[in-house]
Amino acid sequence: MNHQRYRPYPAVDLPxxxxxxxxxxxxxxxxxxxxRDGNQALETPMDLEQxxxxxxxxxxxxxxxxxxGFPAASETEFAFTRALIEGNLIPDDVIIQVLTQSRPHIITRTFEALEGARKAIVHLYNSTSALxxxxxxxxxxxAITALAADGAKLVRELAEKYGEERFIYEYSPESFTGTELDYAVEICNAVMDVYQPTAxxxxIINLPSTVEMSTPNIYADQIEYMNRNLSRRDGLIISVHTHNDQGxxxxxxxxxxxxGAERVEGTLFGNGERTGNCDIMNVAMNLFAQGVDPKLDFSRMPDVVNMYERYLGMRVPPRHPYAGKLVFTAFSGSHQDAIRKGMMKVKDKDYWEVPYLPIDPADxxxxxxxxxxxxxxxxxGGLAYILEQQFGLHLPKALQQQFSEVVKRVSDRDHHEMQPGELYELFEKEYVDLHVPLRLISYQEASLGTDHAQVMAKMEFHGREVPxxxxxxGLMSAFCNALEGLTGKKVEIKxxxxxxLAQGSRSRAITYVELAGSQGEIYFGAGTSSNITKSSIRGVVxxxxxxxxxR
Structure with a gap:
């Protein structure tokens, strides 16, 4: 890779x-x-109905x-503009915008398309970069300035013919980022001398990075330079239209x-030529995440994604900010534990504060x-969160750790993500109401005085019924002692x-039992029953x- 073929983009002298x-x-x-910009970049542009x-x-x-659109570019674009106007499909608070090159026949055709429009922005442009x-x-x-000014004169003449009060003027020095700043000021001022804007x-002066050529700080310097040096500043709205060539x-x-920019042109999910335009959703949601009302409604993001993918034939990547299927998902154990703890505490706070989740997915x-x-x-932490939220299981911390090792072994072996139902089934299989080789058939409890109890149980052990x-x-201590005599193992509840497991008097209970082995080993079991005593006994078994x- 011969990097010497490329030159660094010049900085702006703006100390x-x-x-x-x-x-x-x-x-x-x-x-x-x-x-317009998004549609023209599609392999198959949208038809009129779309x-x-x-x-x-x-x-x-x-x-x-x-x-x-660009009404003079094709019959579909022209027909679309007419359909919106003639069908009265434009709400009173919405302004349509159309694009036109600074060429007489294109400008004329553009105004023909706008006849009868209540309000429209006429976006005039011509390329101004040195290249x-x-x-x-x-x-x-x-000559380039004359081209722009002559186009602006024709725009104004036609606006007066069709009703000047209906039109807002916009001018773009296309390829602004490749244009000398003093010349960009000069040509924009020349066009505004024609339009005569007032407060x-x-x-609108739109300053596009038609091709992104520098780091964002330099573009900001360019915008601040223009903001300071344009004439008639109180009569201007500074707009930006960035592309994403450098990401x-x-x-x-x-x-x-x-x-100092006041207006943003962009597309949903950054669709556009080459690497695309500015993702207008991303900017809006970044404002939202900072507590600023974005004035756009992305509260139904799955619907936005579906509409975008269905009509444009594009795909939203799974890691796309705010919208991708995986942006609110954590696989890492440390992330999951932090999210779980944050979700447990956020309900008591005035502001959303959950580790690794900059916004509430529900928003x-x-x-x-x-x-x-x-x-x-x-x-x-992740296992515990799923079992708590979806199945009402509140595992002790030591059991969480032991079960997580079981899950890792299974996931490694099968090379796949475990769904919540699989996780629950695996937990039941590993710990809940186990009855092989030892199974409880029945039991009776007898009191032998204060703080002393006797248990008589009928067990099945390796297929043989044994009293x-x-x-x-207490009951649990007596039962453990009975099992020690049967199994020859130390049975000590740690x-x-x-x-x-659910609300109501007839709901089941679950008991988690932790046993300590003779060599310090730890064994977990769980038992369920509508009777808390039975669930405890089954947990021990x-x-x-x-x-x-x-072994």
Whole structure:
């Protein structure tokens, strides 16, 4: 890789830049360009009906400005514009935007498409970069400026003909990031000299990184430079339209907002040519995560993903911020444990604060089930969370640790993620109501005085029915002593815990029993019953069976 073929992008001489100390405190004006910039990048562009549906979808998300296309580019684009206007499909609070090159016949055709529109933004552009001037057009700066100004004059003439009060003017020096900054100011001012914007009737200056060529901080410097040096500043709305060639389109947009930009053009999930546009959803949700109202509604993110994939034929990657299937999912044991603890405490807090989850998945329409998923990398916290949330099992910590090792062995062996149902079945198979080789048939308890009890039980041991008797300072102690005599193993309860599995007087209970082996080994078992005493007895039997199977 010969890196010497490439030159570093020049820095902007702006030693007193102010944008690094700014904060974004409110949402910008959003303009979706999904139906134009996004659509033209598709292998199979949307047809008329699809575009009409997608327009309504964008409206439902809260977009108030929507670039609907390039009406002079094709009959489909023209027909779409007419369908929206003639069908009265544009809400009163939504402004459509159309794109036109600075060429007379294209501008004229664009206004023909807009006839009868209540309100529309006419987006005029021409390429201004040094490379485009030299390689594509073979024109100097003067000729390029004249091209832009002449186009603006025709736009204004036609606007006056069709009703100037209906139109908002927008100008883009296309390939702005490849344009000398002093010349970008010059050509934008020349166009605004034609449009004559005022504070009461503003025009839009859109400064696109048509090709992302620098780090985001340099783009922010460029925006701050333009913000300082453009004339008629009180009559302008500074807009940005970033692309993602270097993978920093979202960052460049956010830094541009810090530098004074007031409007953002972009697409859902960053669809667009080459590596795509700025992901407008990503920027909006970043604001949301900072406590700023984004003025867009992504509370039904799964529906947004489905619409995008169905109509555009694209796919949202599973790790896409806020929207991917795996963005709220943790497989790692340490992450799972932290999330579990955070979820237990967040209900008592005024603000959302859960480790590894910057926002509440429910805020974008996702449930909590996928937050923790289990594979060989998972730990005890993740297992405990799933068993608690979905099955009402509250495993003691030591049992969580032991069961996690069982899960890792199974997941490693089978090379697959374990679903919650599989996890529950594995837990039951390993610990709950075990009856081989030892099975409880029946038992009776007799009191032998204060703090002393006797148990007489009928057991099945290796297929043979055996009566046993034991005494102790309580039922559990007496039963353990009886099993010691039968099995020849030390049966000492180290700990046991119990809880109801469901609400109501007839609900089952589960008891977790921890036995200590003669060499310090630990054996767990669990028993269930509608009677708490029976669940305890069955838990002991299960734990003894674990002890007996240990070779």
């Amino acid at each position: 007193d830049r102010t944008w690094p100390s700014q904060r974004i405190k409110e949402a910008p004006i959003w303009c979706s360009v999904d139906l 575009k009409l549906d997608f327009f309504q979808f964008l409206v439902s998300l809260g977009f108030k400005q929507i670039e609907i 485009q001037r030299e390689v594509v057009f073979g024109k100097d700066k003067g 009461d009737r503003k025009a 920093t389109g979202v960052a460049a947009t956010e830094l541009a907002l810090l530098a 974008v329409g996702y449930g909590y089930e996928p937050i923790i998923r289990i594979n060989s990398q998972s730990g005890k 046993v008797t034991g005494e102790g300072n 700990d046991y815990q119990e809880h109801a 299960s734990a003894v069976n674990k002890m007996l199977e240990d």
